[in-house]
Amino acid sequence: MPHKRASTHKRLASRQGASDKAPDAKVMRGHLSDVPKSALRILQAGKVREDFRSKMHLPGMRRSAEDVGPKAKREALKQQQKLKGEGHEKASSASTSNLTLREGEKLGDFNRRVEMAMAPRLPSKSSRKRRKLAAEKQAALDAGAPHVCKDPSRCLVHQQLAHKARLAREENEGSQSKSEKRFAKREPGKADLARARASLEKASAGKGGALARSNNVSDEEEELDxxxxxxxxxxxxxxxxxxxxxxxxxxxxxxxxxxKRKLAEALGASVPEVDARHVRLPDPVVGKSRSGVNVRREEELEKERERAIKEYRRMKFGREERGM
Structure with missing residues (x-):
């Protein structure tokens, strides 16, 4: 059983067989066998860097700026990658034109393949568009001619021209006095409307002034139609x-x-008063059934009363016979 201790001869056999095993890593390090691993990494840092750089030179691995060399060498490499990217863009445009779903391929894998094929084309297009807009802006500013574009709301030249026009307008408005600005912004009041009405009346009076003077009519007496x-x-x-x-x-x-008169006579009441506007009947006659007590209930109470009286007399007569 696993929880039982092995027998003596088995333990001796395993002890003898242990001497035939291969030496461990500690023994293989030789004189550095007692050095900790953390200290050993520091002592062998050069070898570790060389191993890492040898791995980075493999195809598909990313290379850092330290491995490339000085600045001139890095710029040359960047230019080479740019030229390679343009050629890859032309090749990718031809390859992306015939992207189809392969046999047995999942839709998610196909979407990722399409995105990877079209990804290098997007930054180049945006950068070309940005450079084109910058060139148009510089040309329009240098020539001073009116700029023409498809979308003025997104054009940098139009935005800059609008900004300059707004600054000029603010400068012109700044030359006006504060009272003039306040008078231009406020709404017309009653006095302003009265002055405008008077000016209109005076203008209309000027047109018909000759006719009014010929008829000897003053300006105050003249009425407008x-x-x-x-x-x-x-x-x-x-x-x-x-x-x-x-x-x-x-x-x-x-x-x-x-x-109503016949009803009052049948009930035995006096003749109702007949007025010119309304007829008022006397108070209604309340019969026995309308007194508030039910007739059937009264009969039941009367029978119960008679029964109680008879029972009482019978009991009293029996007690007198017994001499009680």
């Missing part, structure tokens, strides 16, 4: 004719009065 103002008419502005009643209201006719 304006178009009549349309007046709104409401529904009840015009008085309507009084209504004609072809039938008496309910309960006020001759038939209703006769019916």
């Amino acid at each position: 304006f178009a009549p103002r349309p007046q709104g008419r409401r529904l009840n502005d015009v008085a309507q004719a009084p209504p004609t009643l072809t039938r008496a209201p309910r309960g006020h006719g001759e038939a209703a009065k006769a019916r």
Whole structure:
């Protein structure tokens, strides 16, 4: 069993077989066998860097600026990569034109392949567009001619020209006094409207001044002809004719009065008062059934009372016979 201790001969056999194993890494280090690994990494830093650089020279590995060399060498490498990128862009444009889904390929893998194929083309297009806009801006500023573009809202030249125009307008407005600015911004009041109305009246009076002077009419007595103002008419502005009643209201006719009179005579009451406007009946006669107590309930109470009296008399007669 695993939790049991092995027998003596098995332990001796395993102890003898241990001497035949290969030496461990500590023994292989020789005189550095007692040095810790952290200190050994520091002592062998040069060898570690050489191993790393040898791995970086493999295809597909990224190279740092330290491995490339001085600045001139790095710039030459950058130019070489740029030329290679342009050639790769032309090749990729031809390769991306016939991108199709392969047999047995997943849709996600196909999408990633398309993105990887088209990724190098995007930065180059944006950089070319940016350089083109900068060249157009510089040409328009140097020539001083009006700039023409497809989208003025996104054009840098139009934005700069609009900014200059806004600055010039602010300078012109700054030359005005504060009172003039405040007067231009505020809304016209009653006095302003009165002055405008007076100027209009004076202008209209000037046109017909000759005719007024020929008729010996002063400017104060002259009246202006304006178009009549349309007046709104409401529904009840015009008085309507009084209504004609072809039938008496309910309960006020001759038939209703006769019916009420007969009802009062049948109930034994006096004749109701007949007024010109209304007929008032006397107080209604309240019968026994309308006194507030049910007739059937009264009969039941009367029977129960008679039964209780008979029972009481029977019990009392029995007690007298027994001499109690």
